[in-house]
Amino acid sequence: MTCVNLIGMTANLAIDLDRSSPVPLYFQVAEQIAEAIRRGDLAPGARLDNEILLADKLGLSRPTIRQAIQYLVDKGLLVRKRGVGTQVVHGQVKRSVELTSLYDDLRRAGQEPATRVIALEPRSVDEEIAAILGLEPGTEALYLERLRYAAGEPLALLHNWLPLGLARLGATDLETRGLYELLRGAGVRMRVANQRIGARAAGQSEARLLGERRGAPLLTMIRTTYDDQGRAVEHGSHVYRASHYSLEVTLIER
Amino acid sequence: MTCVNLIGMTANLAIDLDRSSPVPLYFQVAEQIAEAIRRGDLAPGARLDNEILLADKLGLSRPTIRQAIQYLVDKGLLVRKRGVGTQVVHGQVKRSVELTSLYDDLRRAGQEPATRVIALEPRSVDEEIAAILGLEPGTEALYLERLRYAAGEPLALLHNWLPLGLARLGATDLETRGLYELLRGAGVRMRVANQRIGARAAGQSEARLLGERRGAPLLTMIRTTYDDQGRAVEHGSHVYRASHYSLEVTLIER
DNA sequence: CCGTCGCATTTGTCTGGACATTATGACCTG
DNA sequence: CAGGTCATAATGTCCAGACAAATGCGACGG
Incomplete structure (x- = not known):
């Protein structure tokens, strides 16, 4: 069970990793970033650390971090721009419609x-x-x-x-x-x-x-x-x- | 420029790859599979070759093939099941709504x-x-x-x-x-x-x-x-x- | 003073491999 | 014959690294 602080200057975001859990690592990362956004610890517009640094801090590989970020990009919570970085979206976007009744x-x-x-x-x-x-x-x-x-x-x-x-x-x-x-x-x-x-x-x-x-x-x-x-x-x-x-x-x- | 036949028994699907093109390889693959589905060369329910074989035939790595397939899964054209394989969806699913006017x-x-x-x-x-x-x-x-x-x-x-x-x-x-x-x-x-x-x-x-x-x-x-x-x-x-x-x-x- | 070029930063793409997890069907046992 | 067990096959997850391409900014030169 690791626990690391992310995102250097803007906020203090702690992410726990449980490698013995059956929950995939990328999903653990994604969930906790999403939670931080919901809580407001990650304000709209805040920039995340770059993928390589993030991977380093968490002791994960870059593809795993990318998968986590991609998951949140697909859900509309994050935005990536090549040469710039990854940011939390500005407008508070509601959760995408799911298959619910x-x-x-x-x-x-x-x-x-x-x-x-x-x-x-x-x-x-x-x-x-x-x-x-x-x-x-x-x-x-x-x-x-x-x-x-x-x-x-x-x-x-x-x-x-x-x-x-x-x-x-x-x-x-x-x-x-x-x-x-x-x-x-x-x-x-x-x-x-x-x-x-x-x-x-x-x-x-x-x-x-x-x-x-x-x-x-x-x-x-x-x-x-x-x-x-x-x-x-x-x-x-x-x-x-x-x-x-x-x-x-x-x-x-x- | 490579050109390979995919999908062994069911159909003869040819995929061209142009490594000098700026279009990403995974996208070239995805587009051509999607086109084959639209044309009907890949009938609903048809099983694709497994990812490793596919990668081998095309001279690509498995992650690249996976990215192509994932792209089509996200668009609702394909369905993956662990331990089983990848199939073309049955019901003719219309293209997901895009950001169009x-x-x-x-x-x-x-x-x-x-x-x-x-x-x-x-x-x-x-x-x-x-x-x-x-x-x-x-x-x-x-x-x-x-x-x-x-x-x-x-x-x-x-x-x-x-x-x-x-x-x-x-x-x-x-x-x-x-x-x-x-x-x-x-x-x-x-x-x-x-x-x-x-x-x-x-x-x-x-x-x-x-x-x-x-x-x-x-x-x-x-x-x-x-x-x-x-x-x-x-x-x-x-x-x-x-x-x-x-x-x-x-x-x-x- | 302004524009352009180049460099550093960051994500995008791709490789090649390893092990885990899950369906499926064949086989064996009771 | 019924049921469980095990092997097999396929996708899911993860790793370590390499190069490409886009962006933004600063330095240089006109």
């Missing part, structure tokens, strides 16, 4: 999410859904329809299709946890999601369920999520009350 | 975009815009308002604020090119963008400009873009006709 997002924001399961049953898929999920038309998939509340108010109407046998989903589970959390718990490893975001006016039945007037603007999201091997694991078609919700996305150019 | 997107989609510049002038910024752009309240910034058409139809109403002195923007330029293209051409290097996407009903003046009825659903996007060093270079507040446009986003979990 609305439920997780709400709970992280301190809201009190609740869910009403409207439908949860195998249904035969039409041609479009079959093509999306990579199934034969006419076979069955799990159909799921939920109404999501936040702070006691209806917020979103969620429709999902999932391949059968992916996870044992009970209505009770779905009322106390998010779909993504349940899938992850069942060993499903989601990797890529493709979303299409749009808007439209509320129809009559939607309006009633969501407590809006007919014609009220709704935010729509259609999302397909793929796992490890590129197999579709979930297809969702959701509508949100635009008056109560918006989506946040962070883009990072390599 | 609506104009570029439209032109790439084969549409014929047109722009009408409504306002282009320095204006003193209020407190909110000042905080976003990192300026003092009351100082001036460039205010820009445009109406964007596609296929002859009005599509979006775009409002932008930019720090002064960033680039010389003429109304003529803005009518023939996208804002992002102009900024890039002026040497501005955009790196991170933060977007908030929502929806609301059209107001009267918006509706008139966009050719919609009052109350029609509009897709809204508020975006702040930061450069290299984390300085804000652009803040936009845009509304799109939901009936004619939707946004696409691809998320990739590392």
